[in-house]
Amino acid sequence: MITKILRKLRYLARFLPAFLLWGSFPPVGERLDVFFALALLMWYARTHSPRKSFRFSFMNGFLFWVATLSWMPAIIKNGGPWPLVVLGLGALSAYCALFIGAFGYLSSLAWRQVRGRGYGWRLLLLIVVEPVLWTGLELLRSRAFGGFSWNQVGVALANSGLGAPASCGGVYLLGIVAVLVNGTIASIIERIYRPETLSVPKWVRPVETFIPFLVVFGIYSVAGNCAKGNMEEGRYLRFALVQRNFPCIFKENSENPIVAYDKLFETVSHTRPDIVVLSESALAEFGASVDSAAARRFAAHAMKKTGAKAVLAGGSRMEDGKTYNSAALYVEGNDGAAEIAGVYDKVHLVPFGEYIPFDKTFKCLQSLAPVGSCYAGEPKLLDFRGTKIAVAICYEDTDAALVSRFADMGADVLVFITNDSWFSESNEAVAHSWHATARAVETGLPVVRVGNSGVTASILPDGKVQTLSGKEGFPLVDEPGCFSVAVCAKPQARTPYVICGDMPLAVAFALVLACICLPLCRRQK
Numbered sequence: 001m002i003t004k005i006l007r008k009l010r011y012l013a014r015f016l017p018a019f020l021l022w023g024s025f026p027p028v029g030e031r032l033d034v035f036f037a038l039a040l041l042m043w044y045a046r047t048h049s050p051r052k053s054f055r056f057s058f059m060n061g062f063l064f065w066v067a068t069l070s071w072m073p074a075i076i077k078n079g080g081p082w083p084l085v086v087l088g089l090g091a092l093s094a095y096c097a098l099f100i101g102a103f104g105y106l107s108s109l110a111w112r113q114v115r116g117r118g119y120g121w122r123l124l125l126l127i128v129v130e131p132v133l134w135t136g137l138e139l140l141r142s143r144a145f146g147g148f149s150w151n152q153v154g155v156a157l158a159n160s161g162l163g164a165p166a167s168c169g170g171v172y173l174l175g176i177v178a179v180l181v182n183g184t185i186a187s188i189i190e191r192i193y194r195p196e197t198l199s200v201p202k203w204v205r206p207v208e209t210f211i212p213f214l215v216v217f218g219i220y221s222v223a224g225n226c227a228k229g230n231m232e233e234g235r236y237l238r239f240a241l242v243q244r245n246f247p248c249i250f251k252e253n254s255e256n257p258i259v260a261y262d263k264l265f266e267t268v269s270h271t272r273p274d275i276v277v278l279s280e281s282a283l284a285e286f287g288a289s290v291d292s293a294a295a296r297r298f299a300a301h302a303m304k305k306t307g308a309k310a311v312l313a314g315g316s317r318m319e320d321g322k323t324y325n326s327a328a329l330y331v332e333g334n335d336g337a338a339e340i341a342g343v344y345d346k347v348h349l350v351p352f353g354e355y356i357p358f359d360k361t362f363k364c365l366q367s368l369a370p371v372g373s374c375y376a377g378e379p380k381l382l383d384f385r386g387t388k389i390a391v392a393i394c395y396e397d398t399d400a401a402l403v404s405r406f407a408d409m410g411a412d413v414l415v416f417i418t419n420d421s422w423f424s425e426s427n428e429a430v431a432h433s434w435h436a437t438a439r440a441v442e443t444g445l446p447v448v449r450v451g452n453s454g455v456t457a458s459i460l461p462d463g464k465v466q467t468l469s470g471k472e473g474f475p476l477v478d479e480p481g482c483f484s485v486a487v488c489a490k491p492q493a494r495t496p497y498v499i500c501g502d503m504p505l506a507v508a509f510a511l512v513l514a515c516i517c518l519p520l521c522r523r524q525k
Helices: 002-013 016-023 031-037 039-047 050-068 082-114 119-146 153-158 166-193 207-228 257-271 282-286 293-306 363-368 394-398 400-408 428-443 496-500 503-524
Strands: 235-243 275-277 310-319 322-331 339-345 382-384 387-393 413-418 447-451 457-459 465-467 481-489
Touching: 016 031, 016 039, 016 050, 031 153, 031 166, 039 050, 039 082, 039 166, 050 082, 082 119, 082 503, 119 153, 119 166, 119 207, 119 400, 119 503, 153 166, 153 428, 166 207, 166 400, 166 428, 166 496, 166 503, 235 257, 235 447, 235 457, 257 293, 257 481, 275 293, 282 293, 282 310, 293 310, 293 322, 310 339, 310 387, 310 413, 322 382, 322 387, 339 382, 387 394, 387 400, 394 400, 394 413, 394 428, 400 413, 400 428, 400 496, 413 428, 428 447, 428 457, 428 496
Parallel strands: 235 275, 275 310, 387 413, 413 447
Antiparallel strands: 235 481, 310 322, 322 339, 382 387, 447 457, 457 465
16 A cells, blocks of 8 residues: 555656746745756656656646646636637647757757766766756747747746846846756765766765855856946936726726726825836727827826826837837827827737737738737837836736847836736736846846736846735735835946847857757767
């Protein structure tokens, strides 16, 4: 009986990586689980064939992605077609799991190639190859075919107070830290269960425990010095962050939006904010494009009610027959309506949401896009009295490359606006907000974030977050709310990550891939 139970537990332990990875992100949010989640995957790759390792890693990856994207079916109750939603969840989970499977395969292949070559090669795999493989594949997932930049392991660390290295190498450098720690644990497991395969003296083996931690210590030491050199005093702007919580486009809204907004404006009017920030699609509730007279009148109304000098709000706009998902900055005008100081058109569009792939070529596909077939804009900054504001709309705040480009263009503050009401009553809003913390640390810039249904927050360059919270202290989600916050918007020294971007990792990943795959090609010849 006991033997049978132990066998079943041993079988369930095969899914431990998926469980720990899932637990590192919302809704569980045990961020430091990422230090243990990959250890079993890495041990398996070292002790099994590449094919077996691929299957094991893909299986855990698929379970992780199904669990971590469990918020996707929430769109069904908001009017989304359930067959497409279920198909999308399965397809996206399988696609993302391929990258974890590829890590298992390539890692196992690399360990086979260095077996019997000496202990130096083993250390090279521990310190360089495994971390670069994992983070390089995360980078590839974030860029390939439009990219899906969601829940890299570094995002969990960025929200744990251990995110300082992101200023030097983005979330991918944080991922390298996590993989180094996991690799050390995998080595300890090896020494316990299969010491004969190491073929090195016992007194040498502990070296691979201490060297990775020495590397991690060095990474945090360098990152700490970079952060200290980037702290300067500057100009403060007060933002009023308004979380309206209007329904998604699939649902009717019987509430008068002006009345609802006025209630929220009253709560911050005494703070005399400089800028009122509304969510993505806020102006769509009035049936107005961002450059319409109705939108300008509402912006003037918002400024009058709050005493603000500007309003930043999201909506759509048309130009030359093309639809854009946009955000406009409004300032005081002379005709009773506000003037438009600048418009930003979303650059990184969401496939199957804002457009259908190839729908510009095959026009018949455009009717399938839920919000219509949108066109991409160009990166630009908005100017408010000399302060450069970078706006990211919806999932653009998960695109580290785009946000760092804004910082490189001279942004003083980052403003993220989104409308996650499509996935109301799920953990998507909180999971989405975690990426904004990583962008703040990477760029060294303050972030203000407004979600229509949450999460609304202010984030400092060191990753400290102040959220619009409910009664129990948790982020306010699926409820209206508003709060005012002063943000130090100042010209900043560019962080190393903003200067170098992902190019160092991309080059290292290409070299590692070449070193693993070239010997394999020669054998086949």
